[in-house]
Amino acid sequence: MLNSKNPPQFAKAKLSPLPVEAPSCCSDEQCSAGPETATLPDNGERYSWLIAGMDCAACARKVENAVKQVPDVQRVQVLFATEKLLVSAPRDVRSDVEKAVKAAGYTLRDSDAPKTEAPSGWRENLPLLSLIAMMAVSWGLEQFNHPFGNLAFIATTLVGLWPIARQAVRLIRSGNWFAIETLMSVAAIGALFIGATAEAAMVLLLFLVGERLESYAASRARRGVSALMALKPEIATRIRNGERETVALSELRPGDIIEVSAGSRLPADGRLLGQAASFDESALTGESVPVEREPDEKVPAGSTSVDRLVQLEVISGPGDSAIDRILRLIEEADERRAPIERFIDRFSRIYTPIIMAIALLAAVIPPLLFGQSWSEWIYKGLALLLIGCPCALVISTPAAITSGLAAAARRGALIKGGAALERLGKIQHIAFDKTGTLTEGKPQVTAIETSGSLSENELLALAAAVEQGSTHPLAQAIVREAQSRSLTLPVTESHRALAGIGVEAIIDGETLRLSAPGKLPAGVLNESWQQRITQLEAEGQTVIAAIRQDELLGAIAMRDTLRGDAREAVEALKKIGVQGVMLTGDNPRAAAAIAGELGMDYRASLLPADKVKAVNELNAQSPLAMVGDGINDAPAMKAATIGIAMGSGTDVALETADAALTHNRLTELAAMIGLARATHNNIRQNITIALGLKAIFLVTTLMGLTGLWLAVLADSGATALVTANALRLLRKK
Known part of the structure; x- marks a missing residue:
């Protein structure tokens, strides 16, 4: 999707240290799997912006590559899920970053600025609608008068080509030599030169349709994050010296007393003062029944006071509420990419220039060496160029992973990135802590x-x-x-x-x-x-x-008493072939009684070091997940193939874990694993679709059976198919 021309605004943003991936496999600097995350260097200033116009993960890589060309930039991180750009540099690079991103064709605004209103649907789709109208007129003229129809198709091609070619030039200047816009521009211009005017126009139309589909998929994937960000009100009512004052959310500090009226949302995590009250926490937990909170109990930000005016003591600092913590985990997940995704990125960097070379050779070798028709083989070379476009292949993995992560979040399972999702799909055993995990934790x-x-x-x-x-x-x-x-x-x-x-x-x-x-x-x-x-x-x-x-x-x-859903969770895991084992520091007899009720194996009287040893032994036999909630579970969770924390657990456990059950429902474990397996299957299907269509059209093009407009369907059509296939995960029960 081409971007608006609104002038960007920039401001330095004070940020807490956030994780950032090592140089991307799509970067021009290097191609290495590297560590999953790193941190922005402490010796540089940190700047933050919001980016408009990113349609897919490939757009995020384009912005990263553009900003990496700026001198003195130490780290750059684009968070596709939350549309953020984070930059670290030893000097003020705001103006340079502005120029680089603007040159790449994207729009930035200050991360602290109020969110601008999104353009209406008809305005956003005006370029596409105009091109469709011109195509219809050109086709009509072609039926009655070929010369006029041919001129109309040339005009339609030039109108459609102008923004795409301009974007291609921008991306080349910013270091993105082999972007899809470049391939489309070369193909359209080449088609005009050999007289295939109608097909040149159709290529551009199908490309814009594919871009709109990608944009729709991106907005669907980000909708859950946007809804979460909208849970925090921008202002709060603070009580100071007996008087009420309206303050911005950023001015609240731990210890402040705030007032929340019935039907309003909490701006920060709070401790309830006065009498008991009911809160609707469904936006965070998914539970439709209001929760009764007693005095001194904690209430998370984003909850709604159901029945009365309440007063609370703020217990979270700015940017550290329950919602902020979940958003941070989502941002981290955006950068923890699956190994298969990193491989596809590396593959596409080599694949695109190879395809361009093959297309060039196909266009010149038969005429030069075998006396074949130049126009025929140039036409076939342009078709090969479009067939070889890697868009569908590149989006096949991140589209599925983004949908899988979003579907898991809806169910109350927060998975920290594609790498964790991929490992989760391989799990065959789950080790459970006892107290607070299988049991209520309130003996x-x-x-x-x-x-x-x-x-x-x-x-x-x-x-x-x-x-x-x-x-x-x-x-x-x-x-x-x-x-x-x-x-x-x-x-x-x-x-x-x-x-x-x-x-x-x-x-x-x-x-x-x-x-x-x-x-x-x-x-x-x-x-x-x-x-x-x-x-x-x-x-x-x-x-x-x-x-x-x-x-x-x-x-x-x-x-202690068993959780109400513990038996159901263990049975659901057995049905999908995942066996459970309980690891506890409790005595063997108490452990045997709990394990006997659940029908699982157990190991008792374990110190934290013993749990790690047990996890390593089990993990060596088959991929193991460790589920826990306490500080003493953190080492074992780290040693497992994947660590899963209970949402009510300690901060250490939540930070260590690769996934978290934010709703504390053990029954979601089987659903998480099932969703991870479905996502992996979806990725395989997407790669098959992307490469399969290309292989079919490659053969038919060389045989002279298909032309340019069908060739672009090998990419735009495949992109639409893999996007639609990935979106099926959002509807998975």
Whole structure:
């Protein structure tokens, strides 16, 4: 799609460090798979713009190549999903970038500027509609008067060729020598010289139709991202010193008190103040039923207050709300390209000049060496040039991947790029963390056993004092139970976490340790206590023993409950041939009880290092995904073929993971894998369509059975077919 002539506006944008891919395989600098991501250098200023007019991933590469020609530019990154251009340079390069991008034929505007209104449909399609009208008139004249019809076709070709040839010249100047616009311009001009005027005009018309189809596909793929960005209101009502004031979203800071009326959206993540309220979080979670939030609970940005005016304390800084974090993940995903996509890019860089050389040889060798007709073989050479256009091949992979990622996001599965999507489709086993992943992660105290020296409440108060402030689910269960009994907790000091064992603190000068029974010193548990603990663990309960100065005070038993969708998720995975295994630091008996309910294998009493070892062993047998939610799961997730984080998990787990279940629905795991496999099949289909049509028309052209306008269908038609095929993924159930 050709771009508007609105003058671009530029401004330096202060950005936090964002990941950026190493030089693209489509760049003129090098062709290397390289690392999936890198970071913009810290020694340069960072600038940000929004780009208008990009129809496909190939357009993003054209902009990258143009900006890379600017002196002193260290890194350039084009984020196709969010239409952003990010540049890092040691000096102010804004004016130079402006010239380079404008010369390449694209429009920029400041990333902080208000979004301009999109042109209406008829204005956007005016060049195409005009060319269609001129083609109809030319065809009509041709039926009654050939000379006039021929002149009309020449005029139609020149009108259609002007913007395409101008864009081709721009791209050549910016370093893109073998763009589709260049091939189309050469073919149209050559067709005019040999008298194939009608076909020259038809070539350009079909090309513009193909461009419009690509533009439509791009807008469909970006629609979900645009809707997500629209969830954040531009202004907020802040309460300061008892007075209300309207402020821009960028002025909100953590600790500010904001007010949100019924039916309005939250501008930032907040902590609910006052009484309980209902929030519609469907835009973020997909759940249609409003969620009841209690005082002090967190509410994500983009949620809508359903029933009343609410006040909240802002807990996210500018650019760091739940929506911003998802957008950042999408931007990162845009640059984490699949290996097959990088291969196609490398292949197309070599393929295009080879095709141009073959077309040239086809046009000159038969006439020169065998006395064949010049006009006939020049015609065939031009047809080969159009047949060899790599557009359909280049778009075959990113179109499918973009559609696959968008379809997954709609279901609440955020996959960080094509590389992760490709690996996900190969998964044959899934390893699950237990607490917070297969279970609710909110265990409850079910039994308190004492040695007789303390009462239940006294033991519970001591344990709660030691566990106070911990984020571990078992620790929080003990503290909640003590709070529910309104117990007064003693003062503690010298808290110390014991990795893989437990925690200890000093109370009244004596060391109190809470530990897993299996980690206690030898001789602390007598036979009676061992039998009692064994019985509790056999019932699926987790037991924590309390000792003071190596004297056993008692034990506290807790039980977590399975997630409501855990069984359904495991069964769905089995149906698609994916087996599950549970990896947990819990005791073997409690793990066996949970695994038995789910019908899966398990490994218990694992430290974080043990989980990594187990993942490496399983991964060596077949591709394995690791699903977790805690900091201790992050190393194992990184070691797996692909790591999948629960949306409610820690920031470390979410950053480490290659995918995230933003809705916390385990049932989406099978759907994610199924979608990844469907995307891979779609890519194979697209490549077959792109290369198959070219092969067919190559043979028919050399045999003299097809001409220029059918040759362009080998590209524009294939582009339309692979785009339509990729869009089918958006409708996949």
